[in-house]
Amino acid sequence: MRPLLFVLFVLSLPLSLSAQEKWPGFLGAGASPLKAETIPTQWSVEKNVAWKAGIPGYGQSSPVIWGDQVYVTSVEGPDKEQLHVVCYSLKSGKQLWDHIQPSTYPEKNSVYISRAAPTPVLDKNGIYAYFESGDIVALSHAGELKWAASLTKRYGAPKNKFGLSASPVQWQDRVIVLIDDEGPSYITAVSKADGSELWKNDRKSRVSWSSPMIVPVGEAQQVVCSSAGSIDGYDPKTGKQLWIYDEVGGNNKTSPIPAGNGEFLIGASPGREGENNELAKKSNGLFVVKQQGAAWEPQFAWTNASPTPSWGTPIVYQGNAYWVNRVGVVYCLNARTGESVYTSRIKESCWATPVGIGDRVYFFGKNGVTTVLKAGNEFEVLAENELWTEDNPPVNNVPTAEETSAERRQGVAMFSRPTLYGAAIVNGYLVLRTGSQLYCIKP
Template sequence: LTAVSKADGSELWKTDRKSRVSWSSPMLVPVDKTFQVVCSSAGSVDGYDPQSGKQLWTYEQVGGNNKTSPLPAGNGQFLIGASPGREGDNNELAKKSNGLFEVKQQDQTWQPQFVWTNASPVPSWATPIVYQGNAYWVNRVGVVYCLNATDGKEVYTSRIKESCWATPVGLGDHIYFFGKNGVTTVLQAGNEFKVVAENELWTEDAPPVNNVPTADEDSEERRRSAAMFSRPTLYGAGIVNGYLLLRTGSQLYCIHQ
């Protein structure tokens, strides 16, 4: 784990970590009057001092938490998303690792623990978020799980058109789910499932890239991988100064009212 200066890119500190698989991004989580850098990787969640890089705590009773990022959900709180591996490894532990996590200090010692967990939501790549009192997960077939952010009880479960790799965004009275195949589903925020709009970045007959294979793959594994990535994928989304930025592997879209 490395911190670099925004001013000149110089290294501020570097902390060695155990070798663990993770596609998750470190997140800056507010804790009381300061912040902690929280990292989620396969089999552990860890907190660090952002000024020095010193490890403050670790929690290892988790599994499958190597894809989504620990997005802040309040003071000392953040969501953990976890899913089993392709072969079903860590299945039982992953089911117990989706929920609201909290870290607080007791007797000069940091105490990390789950506030609640829910075995129903199993995310794909999209990081779960908290917005207006509810927590939202979306799984690999596009099922949205809306849970009460306080106690983790189900508010509703319903399906949108596509699974999401990009993290959803809450804005105003709406939540934007960016489908991996280019369809953005806009839901009304709140306790009822209501689709406000569905917007397409591209159509099946006019993708933004040339997806015609140049040759046949020579193994089943490579054929599966080729099928998965033969079409464009919407990987990330962000909102900056009223502009919506959407990124595929080869294109960047900017949308403005």
């Protein structure tokens, strides 16, 4: 552990954390309401960038925010043997502490395998960070280790050659982790108090990188997983599987963000070789779960064969549903009917998920250009914001290795470019993250 703590920081900690501003999990699950006037529409390398901060190692997770603090995770070392949880001042960008945890399952640090891909979750007691090595680290907001647990030691090592990336979700006193893998697959809940198992439910083996979400269904909440051939609902208290829908395919990247009570979008892609092409055409749409007596009725309210997502999850905002494909084409559909509203192209594809704020929708391009569209039924670009330039790219601590084939060298060149992975937003602050750099945008 390498804490960088200061007496004044420690003394002011309870006051700073009493603020209600938060973006406490993947895709903003549980985030504070946003006031549109506090988030800028335009920025550039010279304008509205409040601060930049380097991140040790490399990570693909999104930042998270609690009060005056922003947190990220990363990995470092030739075998990803060091797991970082790093905390910064939201106001200044100053690094407050860096906790380093040894990995219990070291594996080669490569551009071909996930690197700190899962996004952590936060609550008033601290941060819970899960890494693709199977390690879960629980820390206080002051960076003190509360406990560490290894799902790899508990249940076995993952076998996916590209790594795991599903982010955990939280519900009351527990953190829920989905492991969908070529080897043993399961969903499990661990105690926030000590990391012990609260429940575990085995799943069919599969290759997937999608994350579960907590979705309100009726008067309760369910853990919903959309992952490589099925959509499933679980009771977060017991882990009991409540329902399954398996007439779906290509749904191995995006998450089921709630779009209403018992409603969420499903995103599905044909796959690199088109292996999921036919089912994927029937698997992009609005999914609805209803209860009829003691039974659950999961089904698509509508589907549309046109849109396909890349890594960014489709969202519903102000009555419209938005998908972005791998070449930056935005598909805007009517969220009630699935009918096309417009199809237009923005400058870049998005690995991060779009966010709606006020009368606009932010699309965070993977190469650093954020396109701001006017929300509504007309395609209108309000701004195109460049975070870096080609002659001044961000620090990008990617591993280097000799590659023997032209295909591998081409792959390394592609994946070695700086990538905008995620955003965290609270009133007055928009925080963006590349592999090794944080940016804070302010009005």
